Amino acid sequence: MHKPENLKNAGLKSTLPRLKVLQLFETSKERHLSAEDVYKLLVSSGEVVSLATVYRVLTQFQQAGLLMQHHFESGKSVFELNSGEHHDHIVCLQCGHVEEFFDAAIEVRQEKAAVEHDFAIRDHALYIYADCTKKNCSRGSR
Amino acid sequence: MHKPENLKNAGLKSTLPRLKVLQLFETSKERHLSAEDVYKLLVSSGEVVSLATVYRVLTQFQQAGLLMQHHFESGKSVFELNSGEHHDHIVCLQCGHVEEFFDAAIEVRQEKAAVEHDFAIRDHALYIYADCTKKNCSRGSR
DNA sequence: TCGCGAATGATAATTGTTCTCATTTGAGAA
DNA sequence: TTCTCAAATGAGAACAATTATCATTCGCGA
Ligand SMILES: [Mn+2]
Ligand SMILES: [Mn+2]
Ligand SMILES: [Zn+2]
Ligand SMILES: [Zn+2]
Numbered sequence: 143m144h145k146p147e148n149l150k151n152a153g154l155k156s157t158l159p160r161l162k163v164l165q166l167f168e169t170s171k172e173r174h175l176s177a178e179d180v181y182k183l184l185v186s187s188g189e190v191v192s193l194a195t196v197y198r199v200l201t202q203f204q205q206a207g208l209l210m211q212h213h214f215e216s217g218k219s220v221f222e223l224n225s226g227e228h229h230d231h232i233v234c235l236q237c238g239h240v241e242e243f244f245d246a247a248i249e250v251r252q253e254k255a256a257v258e259h260d261f262a263i264r265d266h267a268l269y270i271y272a273d274c275t276k277k278n279c280s281r282g283s284r
Numbered sequence: 285m286h287k288p289e290n291l292k293n294a295g296l297k298s299t300l301p302r303l304k305v306l307q308l309f310e311t312s313k314e315r316h317l318s319a320e321d322v323y324k325l326l327v328s329s330g331e332v333v334s335l336a337t338v339y340r341v342l343t344q345f346q347q348a349g350l351l352m353q354h355h356f357e358s359g360k361s362v363f364e365l366n367s368g369e370h371h372d373h374i375v376c377l378q379c380g381h382v383e384e385f386f387d388a389a390i391e392v393r394q395e396k397a398a399v400e401h402d403f404a405i406r407d408h409a410l411y412i413y414a415d416c417t418k419k420n421c422s423r424g425s426r
Numbered sequence: 427t428c429g430c431g432a433a434t435g436a437t438a439a440t441t442g443t444t445c446t447c448a449t450t451t452g453a454g455a456a
Numbered sequence: 457t458t459c460t461c462a463a464a465t466g467a468g469a470a471c472a473a474t475t476a477t478c479a480t481t482c483g484c485g486a
Pocket of ligand 3: 235
């Protein structure tokens with residue numbers, strides 16, 4: 143469970159809070175976590191890390207490329223381990239369940255749209271909001 | 285400049301603040317406006333409407349289908365007149381300039397992605413973040 | 427013209443996030 | 457090992473965007 147290497151070669155010194163947050167993302171059942179999610183999960187597992195530090199660490203990890211940050215409509219941003227493979231998201235409006243997908247044709251057409259409008263594309267966010275079909279849906283989480 | 289009809293058949297009673305906000309969207313040079321934009325534009329044109337009312341009216345208009353609401357990464361949401369024709373957005377990361385585009389192929393593929401994952405699509409948000417090529421770019425607005 | 431429920435203004439409260447600063451920590455020097 | 461000190465953390469204040477509260481005002485039908 144000790145993985146200072148990951149932090150080291152990301153240019154971040156290995157500290158307890160950072161190791162805890164990184165480990166949480168690597169072991170959590172949920173792949174997409176908000177700062178508050180991270181904070182509460184750590185607290186409820188006995189680990190004590192201040193909320194301010196959680197925010198700082200999440201931002202640092204994102205800048206270091208370890209995490210990806212997304213802005214769902216919920217108002218709070220969520221983070222996930224950077225798999226290196228880009229994907230977009232389908233978010234259930236009822237239960238908050240998130241599915242990931244990738245569509246090469248969409249990616250190509252986005253690039254096309256940017257070029258046609260004389261923009262140099264940097265990034266994009268595609269969120270599909272929908273109703274999922276999970277049997278236990280409709281019980282609002284997130 | 286008096287158009288109580290629009291409000292009437294949207295199920296909203298015709299009040300001064302509502303008329304002012306609606307008129308602003310119909311005459312503003314900028315198509316996409318945040319609540320603060322609306323508030324400041326009204327104030328600077330001599331009209332007095334409280335910020336709380338601006339927020340309330342924007343929300344009501346959005347629910348009534350008169351306005352569309354978007355959540356750009358800026359942190360504050362922006363509104364625009366609902367043209368009835370869906371489109372997505374390219375946002376300049378430097379100057380905040382916004383271009384609109386529509387790509388039928390993207391729309392089709394989004395629907396496909398939702399269906400494949402057993403979701404009933406409700407809505408979607410596609411924002412392309414990029415650098416525009418306006419000669420007067422780079423002077424941060426919004 | 428009246429009356430009353432709906433809308434508004436002023437401002438407090440909330441939410442998510444960032445900042446400040448005193449204290450602690452971890453990685454390398456001695 | 458122990459020492460040193462810049463970097464990191466914790467606690468809480470500060471912030472920005474938005475929503476809620478509530479006394480006052482307004483629009484519209486009787
Ligand atoms: Mn994801
Ligand atoms: Mn638009
Ligand atoms: Zn669901
Ligand atoms: Zn620009």
